[in-house]
Amino acid sequence: MSDATIEFPRAMGEQDAMLWRMERDRRFRSTLLSVTVLDAPPDRARFTAKIARMAAEIPRLRQRIVPMPELVSTPIWAWAEDFDLAYHLRFLRLGGAGTMRELLDFTAAIGRQAFDPERPPWEFYAIDGLREGPGGENGAAILWKMHHAVTDGVAGVRIMRHSFDLAPDGDLRAAPPPRALEPGEDADVARLSSEAVRERLAQVPGRLWEGARKAVDVARDPVGAAQSAARDLASLRRLLADMPGPLSPVMTARSTNFHVDAFQVPIAALKAAAHAAGGTVSDAFLAGVTGGLHRYHARHGKPVAALNASIPISLRNAAADSDVAGTHIAVARLALRIDEPDPARRIRAHHAVVAEARDEPAQAYSDVVAGVLYRLPLPLALRTYAASATKNDLVASSVPGIPAPVFVAGARARAFLTFGPLSGAAVNATLFTIDDMANVSLNADAAAVPDLDALVACVREGFDEVLALA
Template sequence: MADRLSPRDLAFLVQETATAPRHNATLDILEPGDSGFDYDAFLDLVADRLSFVPRYRQRIQVVPGRIANPVWIDDERFDLEYHARRSALPRPGNMAQLRDLTARILSRPLDRSRPLWEMYFIEGLEGGRIAILAKTHQALVDGLDTVDLGQILLDVSPEAKPLGADAWNPRRASARGLVFGAVRDTLMDVDTFTNTVDGARTSLGKRAGMIGRRVETVRGLLGVRRVVPDNPLLGDLSQQRIFVTADSSLEDYRTIRKAHGGTINDAILAVIAGGLRGWLMTRAESLVGLREISALVPVSVIDDDLEATALGSQIAPHFVQLPIAENSPVVRLHQVSYSFEKHQQVTRAVAANRLAGITGFAPTTFHAMGARVAAVQERHFQVSVTNVPGPQTLRYAAGAELVASYPVHPLLPGHGLAIGITSYAGKVMIGINADRDLIPDAEVLGQCISEALLELLDASNGGREQAPRGRRRSETKRETDQ
C-alpha cells in the first residue's frame, strides 16, 4: 500500500498561502571550538543521519485524476546541497543581523516539487560561532512516522559518532503505477476511501475560501467596509515576518516556583502575559475592552483516547486566558496556575523530565507537533505559546557545542504572532515570530517579556503576594513540574 498523505497533512498543503506558509523552523547557534565543524562537516553529518528519516528524501506526488490522496515518493533527483545550504553574514555578524536573515528565510515558502525541508549553515557570526536554521513543512513531521531531522543531528558528547550513511537508491514511480495503486487501495482499504473523501472536502473548502476572499476584495473596491478584528494580534497577514529572540535563566523560573508554587510552565506563561500587557501599554492600547488574551498552549499528555506517537505521548490543546489587564504579576501567575490546575484534573500531563530525557534533541519534534495542534484549532485562540523542556546537559553537532536553540512557529491565517519556548542547559530561550505589518514593534514585545520576568522575579525575592481567595495554588510539586 502506498504511503499516502493523511487528511490532516493534505489540509496543511491545501490551506497554505503566500502569506501563511506552513513550515516550522528552528534556529540553532553552535560554538565550533576546535572541532573543525564547517560546511563540509555539516553536509557529512546530515548525509549520515538522513537514513533515519527517509521521508526527508521524498516528495509529494499528486495521483493522476486525483482519485486518491497524494503519495510520498522517493525524489529521484534528490540533491543534498540544495536542501543543506550555505549562507553567511558580513563579519562579525551580530544577533540582530541573524534575526533579520532568519525572518527573510521564513517568509519564503518551500518548493513543493522537492522534499519539504531546507537547512541553512550560516557563517560569519561574531566570536566564530555558526548558526543552523532548519525549516520543515508541517506535513513532513508528525512525530509518528517522521521526527524532525534536528532531533537526530545532535549527540550527547563532543566525539563525533558516525552512524553510517546508507547507499540510497530511489524507487521510481510511474503514472500508471500511481493510478493502479490508488484504485487498489481505495477498493481494498476503507481508510483510504475515507481519507480520499475527506481530502476532497478539504479541497472544496479551500475553493470556497478563495471565492470568499475574492468577494471581500470586490467589496473593498466598491467601498464596502470590512470588519477589522478589535485585537492587535489579529488581522490580514503580509508576506513578511519579524523574528525576535529573548533569553533568560531557568534558575530564575525555579526561584519564582519556589516562592509561589505552581510549575515553571505556569511561571513562563505568566511572564508572557506580563510581556503582552507591557507591550500593549507601550502602544497606548486601552485594556478596558481587552482584559484577556486567549492563548493555545499545546500540552504533552498521556491519554488513551488519543493516538500514540513515536515519542510515547500525545499533544493535546489547552486554552489559557492570559490576564493582561491584571496589574499584579503574582496574581497573573496564580490565575494561570489555576487554569492548569483544572486541566490537570482531566488529563495526565507528561512530566517535564520525561520529555527532556527523550533521545536526541526532541524539542524540535515537539514544537512541530505543537504547531500541528495549533493549526487545527486556529479559530479558537489569538496567540499560540508552545513551551517544550529540553535536556539540561549539553548537546553537540559533530563536536560543535549547541549553545542556543530558538523555535519558530508558523503564523496561521489571521494570526499575527506565535511564540515558541525551549529550555536547554540552564537557559530558557524564546522565539517570537510576528507579521511585519501587523506587529512591526515585535522587538518591543521581546523587551517587555524580559522586563515582565524581572518584575515577577522581584516579587518573588522581595516577599510573596497573596493570591485571591479560592485560587491559592498548593505548594505541592506537581508531576508535570516544568
C-alpha cells in the same frame, strides 16, 4: 517515541493535510524554523556526513508530498527519486557585520519562501560569520526550515537529535546506503492513490473493534454512555464556538510578512519561579509572555484585559499516536487574561485555564474536525479556517528540550531558537530549553507588530517580573 520505531504512513494525517491545504492562503503557511547558535563553525565534512546519515535513517526526509483528490485520500508521501542532499544542505556566510539581527532577518526571509513542491519539505543552512550573541565572536549557526507536516514539535526534537551529539567527538559513523528505489516507483499517481486507500482500509478493523467495544459499553451502562456522549457533544460545541476577536486593540493588522527575535533566561530560575507560584515551567513561560503583552499594550496607550490565545497540546501520550510521524496535537483556544499584575497569581490563573482546556473531551476529536475542514470546497475551507485563525492574538508553545550540553560537528550549541508559524495570529511565542538555558522565541506579524524591538523589550520585562519570584 523511539527513533527506531517511528512509523511513517504513506498518507498524510488529517491535521497535516488540512494545514497543507490551507497554505493556498500564504498567511497560513505552517513552516517551522529553528536556529541553533554555535560557539564555532561546525566541521563541514562531519556535519555533511551527519545530515546524510539523518536523511538515510529517517524515511520522511527523502519523501515529497503528492496531492490527491480530497474525497479519495489525503496527500501522499512519495519517494523523491532525484533526492539531492546538496539542495537540502547549504553552507553560507553572513555578508554583513555578523550580528544576531542579520541572522534573524535571514531566518525570517528563508521562512517566507515556499517549499519546492517537487522536493521533500525541509532545508538546512550552515551559517558562518556570526560575530556576536550567545556564540561569541567566532560563532556560527544552523538554520533548519521544515514543514509542520513532517512532524510536530515534540517528535521534531527527536528527529533533530540525529543532527546533534552529546559530546564534542560525537558519532562519526558514515551514512548507511539509502533505500534503493525502483525506476518510476512513486511516479504512478493512480497506484499511490490505491495504496493510500488500502492503508486507510487497513485501519477499519481496529475502528470496528473500537465501535463494538463502545456498543458493549452502551449495553452495560446506557445511562453512563448517554451522559458521556452528552459531555462530548457539549465539549465539541465549546471547541467549535465562534470567538469574538481579535481582542487586541493594537495588534489588529495581518499580512504575509513576519519578523523574529529571541532571548534567553536561566532554566533553573524559571523552574524556581514556577515552583514558588505553584505552577509549571510552561505556566511561568506563559505568564512572562502575557506580562510582556500587557506592558506592550499599555505602552501603546491601549491596555486590554484579555487576548485570544491558541495553545497546542500534544496528544502523543496516547499509545496509538506515540510512534507515528506527523502532527499529533490539539489546540486549546481560550481568552487569556493578561491584566493580573501579580506574577504568581498570573501563573496560577494560567495553569487553571489551560488545564481546563486540555481536559476538554472534544480535544480527542481534533483529527475529525480537521478531516471535515480538509474535504470542504477550497473557498469555503479557507473562509472557515480564516474566520477562526485570524481572531487569535497569540499562539504560545512550550516544547520539551534537551537538558544537557549539545554539540554539532564539534561545535557547542549555546542557544536553540524555535519560531513556530503564526497561522493567522499576531504573535507566536515558543519556549525551548537546552542545557541550562530557556530560549524564548518570538515570531510576529510585521503588520500587527511593526515595532518588534518594543515587543521584545516588554516581554523581557514580563520575564524579569516572573523570575523575581525565584
